[in-house]
Each structure stands twice: as C-alpha cells, then as structure tokens.
Amino acid sequence: MDPERPVHKKRIAVLASGRGSNFQAVIDAIAAGEIPAVCVGLITDNPGSHAIERAKAAGIPAVIVEYARFPSKAAYEEALLAAMRGCRADLFVLAGYMRILGSGIVHAFSGRMMNIHPALLPAFAGLHAQRQAIEYGVKVAGCTVHLGDEGTDTGPIVIQRCVPVPPDDDESALADRILVEEHKALPLAVKLFCEDRLEVAGRRVWVR
Numbered sequence: 658m659d660p661e662r663p664v665h666k667k668r669i670a671v672l673a674s675g676r677g678s679n680f681q682a683v684i685d686a687i688a689a690g691e692i693p694a695v696c697v698g699l700i701t702d703n704p705g706s707h708a709i710e711r712a713k714a715a716g717i718p719a720v721i722v723e724y725a726r727f728p729s730k731a732a733y734e735e736a737l738l739a740a741m742r743g744c745r746a747d748l749f750v751l752a753g754y755m756r757i758l759g760s761g762i763v764h765a766f767s768g769r770m771m772n773i774h775p776a777l778l779p780a781f782a783g784l785h786a787q788r789q790a791i792e793y794g795v796k797v798a799g800c801t802v803h804l805g806d807e808g809t810d811t812g813p814i815v816i817q818r819c820v821p822v823p824p825d826d827d828e829s830a831l832a833d834r835i836l837v838e839e840h841k842a843l844p845l846a847v848k849l850f851c852e853d854r855l856e857v858a859g860r861r862v863w864v865r
C-alpha cells in the first residue's frame with residue numbers, strides 16, 4: 658500500500674455460533690495491522706458461544722440473538738436484521754455461524770457478506786463437510802471463503818486452500834488440518850475486501 662495515502666478502515670462485524678477460532682483469527686489479523694478494518698461487533702445466536710469471551714477480551718461489543726427466544730423464524734430474522742443494521746458494518750463475516758440466513762438478510766447485505774466453509778466447494782456443502790469428504794474418499798480437501806447468497810454455501814468463491822487427505826485420516830484430524838488453512842484464508846479474504854481489491858463478475862471473483 659502507498660504509505661502516503663490515508664488508510665480508510667472498513668467496519669466489519671462477525672457472526673459466529675461456536676468456538677470462534679475464525680473470529681479470533683480475523684481480530685488477531687486486525688490487531689496485527691494486517692487488515693485495514695475495525696471490528697465493530699460480534700453477533701451470535703448462541704449464548705454459550707466461546708466467541709462471546711473472545712469479543713469481551715478484545716473489547717468488541719457482543720450481541721446475542723438467540724433463535725429459541727423468538728416465536729417464529731420471521732421474528733428471529735427481523736431481530737437479526739436489526740442487530741446487523743445496528744453494526745453499520747461494511748462487511749459481515751460469517752465465521753462458523755450455524756444458521757441459514759433468510760433472503761431478507763441476504764438481499765440487505767448483498768455483496769457484503771462472506772462465509773467460511775470447511776470444504777472445497779462446490780463439493781460437500783452443508784453440515785459435516787469434513788465427514789462428507791472422508792466418506793466420499795477424496796484425496797484432497799480444504800476450505801472455501803465465499804460471498805453470501807441465497808443458497809447454502811453457493812456464493813461466488815473468493816479464496817480456497819487445500820490440504821491432503823491421507824488414507825488413514827479421520828474426521829477430527831481432517832477438521833484440524835483444514836482449520837489451520839481456514840485461519841489463513843478468512844483473514845486474507847477479509848483483508849482483500851477491506852482493501853477494495855475484490856471485483857465480482859457473476860460467479861467469478863477477481864483479486865486486483
């Protein structure tokens with residue numbers, strides 16, 4: 658980057674449901690000065706998510722939008738949409754967010770949502786991607802960062818990274834191996850977005 662040009666930091670918000678290691682990888686990369694962004698919020702559907710402690714430790718506000726507390730999916734989506742709007746984020750990063758987002762949300766933030774999936778899409782979309790890969794008998798697996806669209810794990814692909822699958826592999830060892838690559842791929846994809854270096858043409862994403 659040109660040292661003479663002022664850096665305009667993007668506002669990013671992260672949605673996570675569980676352990677939050679990808680969330681941590683992104684906020685660590687921001688703290689290290691690798692991503693020109695400020696993380697303005699964590700949104701989770703799970704009050705027990707470890708991502709909440711990670712947010713607290715980093716001084717990032719956490720909002721819990723717990724699915725079970727709403728009378729319907731529509732009511733939940735409305736609350737989630739309000740929480741997302743409240744972040745006023747340029748980019749929403751889905752880092753292990755385990756719910757499918759409704760079309761209202763997808764349209765509201767079109768081109769401004771990114772998801773990490775632990776498989777080389779379009780193979781093994783949906784749940785238990787690593788198990789699907791083992792059962793299918795693939796020799797190479799990996800992770801994909803893609804933009805959000807209305808499908809499940811179907812949006813335009815930003816980055817993929819791969820890992821070998823040895824013959825004696827099991828689901829948990831494969832998940833650990835893929836996770837190492839997720840922690841590289843997701844911060845890099847967020848960085849490229851925040852540097853305005855992604856150009857999307859249909860399904861194809863160009864890195865400038």
Ligand code: GRF
Binds near residue numbers: 676678679680752
């Ligand atoms: C990751 O494997 C991610 O690809 C998947 O869920 C897992 C979340 O892990 N969508 P973590 O919560 O980021 O540690």
